Amino acid sequence: MTHSTALRSIVRRTEVTWGLVAAAVAAVLPLIYPSTFLLNVGPQILVMGVFAMSLNLMLGYTGMVSFGHAAYFGMGAYTLGILMQKTAVGLAASLVLAVAGAALLALVIGFFCVRLGTIYFSMLTLAFAQIVYTVVIRATPLTGGDQGLIGGIPVPPVRLGPWTVALRSPLAFYELTLSLTVAAFLLAKVLVDSRWGLLLRAVRDNGDRVEFLGASARGLRLSAFVAAGGFAGLAGALMALYVGGAYPDFVYWTKSAEPIFMVLIGGMHTLLGPLVGAAVLVGLTAVITQYTSLWGLVLGAILVAFTLFLKVGLLDFGAERWRSRAAAAPGNPPVGGVARAREAK
Amino acid sequence: MALLDVRGLSKAFGAFQAVHHVSFAVEAGEFSALIGPNGAGKTTLFNLLTGHVPKTAGRVIFDGADITHRSPHDVVHLGIGRAFQRANVFPAMTVLDNVHAAVVAHERAHRDPLRAARRDAAGRARALEVLEWVHLEGAAELPAGSLSHGDQKLLDIALALALRPKLLLLDEPTAGMHPEERRATMALVKRLWRDLGMTVVFVEHDMDIVFTVADTIRVLHHGELVAEGPPAAISTNQLVIEAYLGEGVL
Numbered sequence: 344m345t346h347s348t349a350l351r352s353i354v355r356r357t358e359v360t361w362g363l364v365a366a367a368v369a370a371v372l373p374l375i376y377p378s379t380f381l382l383n384v385g386p387q388i389l390v391m392g393v394f395a396m397s398l399n400l401m402l403g404y405t406g407m408v409s410f411g412h413a414a415y416f417g418m419g420a421y422t423l424g425i426l427m428q429k430t431a432v433g434l435a436a437s438l439v440l441a442v443a444g445a446a447l448l449a450l451v452i453g454f455f456c457v458r459l460g461t462i463y464f465s466m467l468t469l470a471f472a473q474i475v476y477t478v479v480i481r482a483t484p485l486t487g488g489d490q491g492l493i494g495g496i497p498v499p500p501v502r503l504g505p506w507t508v509a510l511r512s513p514l515a516f517y518e519l520t521l522s523l524t525v526a527a528f529l530l531a532k533v534l535v536d537s538r539w540g541l542l543l544r545a546v547r548d549n550g551d552r553v554e555f556l557g558a559s560a561r562g563l564r565l566s567a568f569v570a571a572g573g574f575a576g577l578a579g580a581l582m583a584l585y586v587g588g589a590y591p592d593f594v595y596w597t598k599s600a601e602p603i604f605m606v607l608i609g610g611m612h613t614l615l616g617p618l619v620g621a622a623v624l625v626g627l628t629a630v631i632t633q634y635t636s637l638w639g640l641v642l643g644a645i646l647v648a649f650t651l652f653l654k655v656g657l658l659d660f661g662a663e664r665w666r667s668r669a670a671a672a673p674g675n676p677p678v679g680g681v682a683r684a685r686e687a688k
Numbered sequence: 689m690a691l692l693d694v695r696g697l698s699k700a701f702g703a704f705q706a707v708h709h710v711s712f713a714v715e716a717g718e719f720s721a722l723i724g725p726n727g728a729g730k731t732t733l734f735n736l737l738t739g740h741v742p743k744t745a746g747r748v749i750f751d752g753a754d755i756t757h758r759s760p761h762d763v764v765h766l767g768i769g770r771a772f773q774r775a776n777v778f779p780a781m782t783v784l785d786n787v788h789a790a791v792v793a794h795e796r797a798h799r800d801p802l803r804a805a806r807r808d809a810a811g812r813a814r815a816l817e818v819l820e821w822v823h824l825e826g827a828a829e830l831p832a833g834s835l836s837h838g839d840q841k842l843l844d845i846a847l848a849l850a851l852r853p854k855l856l857l858l859d860e861p862t863a864g865m866h867p868e869e870r871r872a873t874m875a876l877v878k879r880l881w882r883d884l885g886m887t888v889v890f891v892e893h894d895m896d897i898v899f900t901v902a903d904t905i906r907v908l909h910h911g912e913l914v915a916e917g918p919p920a921a922i923s924t925n926q927l928v929i930e931a932y933l934g935e936g937v938l
Contacts (some may be wrong), residue, residue: 533801533802533804534801534802536804536805536806537798537800537801537802537803537804537805538788538792538797538798538800538801538803538805538808538811539798539799539800539801540801540805541785541788541789541792541798541805542789542792542793542798544778544780544781544785544789545778545781545786545789545793547780548777548778548779548780548781549776549777549778549779551776552776552777552778552847553789553793554740554759554760554761554764555738555740555760555761555764555769555770555776555847555848556761556764556789556790556793556794556847556850556851557761557764557765557793557794557796557851558761558792558793558796558798559759559761563798680822680823680824680827680838680839680842680843681823681836681838681839681841681842681865681869681872681873
């Protein structure tokens with residue numbers, strides 16, 4: 344194993360390790376330091392983190408810029424909200440159906456979008472998301488129209504073995520969101536590290552070449568689109584649970600921009616990056632709004648500084664530093680193929 | 689029966705006939721060159737054969753199957769591999785991941801999204817073997833984009849080789865290389881052709897190389913096939929000399 348292979352496998356393992364360490368700290372933190380602020384902002388960070396992570400399956404791993412990712416977030420939110428408000432379907436089944444519904448919507452919309460490249464792809468995702476938004480606004484009997492699904496979502500206590508957990512308790516909800524976020528992160532990690540994930544990165548680098556390797560770049564893009572839609576559906580469903588309803592602004596185009604900012608802040612070459620980006624953006628918003636009503640101005644300035652001075656996301660910046668430090672370490676210069684071919688002759 | 693049978697193949701871009709009624713047959717085991725001045729239609733012909741560009745007219749039979757209207761990725765699975773004029777690789781991925789991706793795509797192994805690519809020992813061993821063929825195993829963990837131009841061209845060829853092609857189409861495998869590198873690269877390609885038992889059709893502008901290594905030469909001019917035969921016959925073909933090579937080149 345060469346030096347850099349060892350390093351890479353460390354980095355690879357590191358992401359899961361760091362993720363689990365951070366999750367463990369986050370799980371214990373409210374127990375030793377009960378803070379309303381934490382229990383209030385924590386679930387928002389986690390939910391938006393899953394949302395941003397889902398977008399990154401497309402953005403960072405497959406090279407597709409979606410401007411309409413809110414459609415699947417909203418689909419998850421409304422599916423769960425409607426099921427729990429108007430039917431007798433339980434929480435677990437509602438979560439599963441919310442994910443499935445969002446993935447199915449992504450399959451239908453993605454089928455058309457992946458036919459187009461670059462900016463046309465982006466515009467079409469935006470157009471479809473606005474159609475979904477319009478449907479949500481108009482289908483008042485089902486969605487509550489521009490009022491949203493008001494009246495709250497009844498969440499029955501969940502039985503976990505001998506314990507009965509009331510999810511209305513902020514601590515319980517925080518821990519539930521955290522566990523589902525960890526599960527989503529680990530599943531996404533398995534996916535992107537698989538041979539499927541390898542080909543997604545190949546599509547990102549050079550989609551045409553993938554076709555000449557015998558795989559359908561369009562099919563791979565669609566599969567990434569559907570997976571991203573499913574994870575976004577989970578985030579939306581959790582958000583509906585958190586706020587006790589589903590509202591049209593979940594589907595509005597500005598909601599599609601939020602995960603893009605989070606990915607840009609946190610970094611697009613890891614799964615944890617978008618979660619970090621969500622923590623920064625949601626956390627900062629929550630803190631700054633306590634001090635000034637001009638929070639948009641402050642946040643905007645921070646974003647501009649980020650873009651101008653760091654130029655990459657936080658975790659990408661860290662990984663880059665790590666890598667360049669490793670590259671500076673002495674090693675044998677690699678021998679090129681053409682040079683070797685000449686020697687062989 | 690010929691491995692590749694091209695019948696009356698045409699491609700028009702508007703009024704421009706890029707490839708005009710081209711017919712030829714590539715025998716299994718051939719090591720042949722496709723030559724012609726810039727704009728003669730060589731790359732377009734490759735694009736037609738691999739299904740990347742829709743055909744205006746004509747048929748393509750490969751290994752007994754009609755592939756006229758098959759998609760590029762279908763054509764690959766039937767056994768036509770291709771390397772490109774400009775190195776066509778995955779720059780942000782490591783060299784090994786590049787070839788591993790080719791192995792995975794060829795085996796359609798990406799349909800198993802739950803097993804780690806790292807654990808695919810057979811696939812990675814296969815990818816490393818292919819890298820050894822082109823002497824790039826020492827660069828396996830480097831990003832492909834950091835390789836020299838010549839090495840990226842070899843990696844491009846390695847991507848095609850990972851697909852176990854029966855027919856390998858090489859579009860100017862030595863483009864942008866020094867004369868010495870060109871000869872070394874071409875010698876490597878010919879060795880691979882022999883060792884792997886492939887059929888190779890390559891486009892090349894260096895006539896010294898073409899007339900030294902090719903068994904058969906086909907000449908394309910203004911989208912038409914103007915000559916076909918062994919080097920000795922091509923070098924004395926009056927039509928070729930007038931149309932393309934010019935007096936005194938040979």
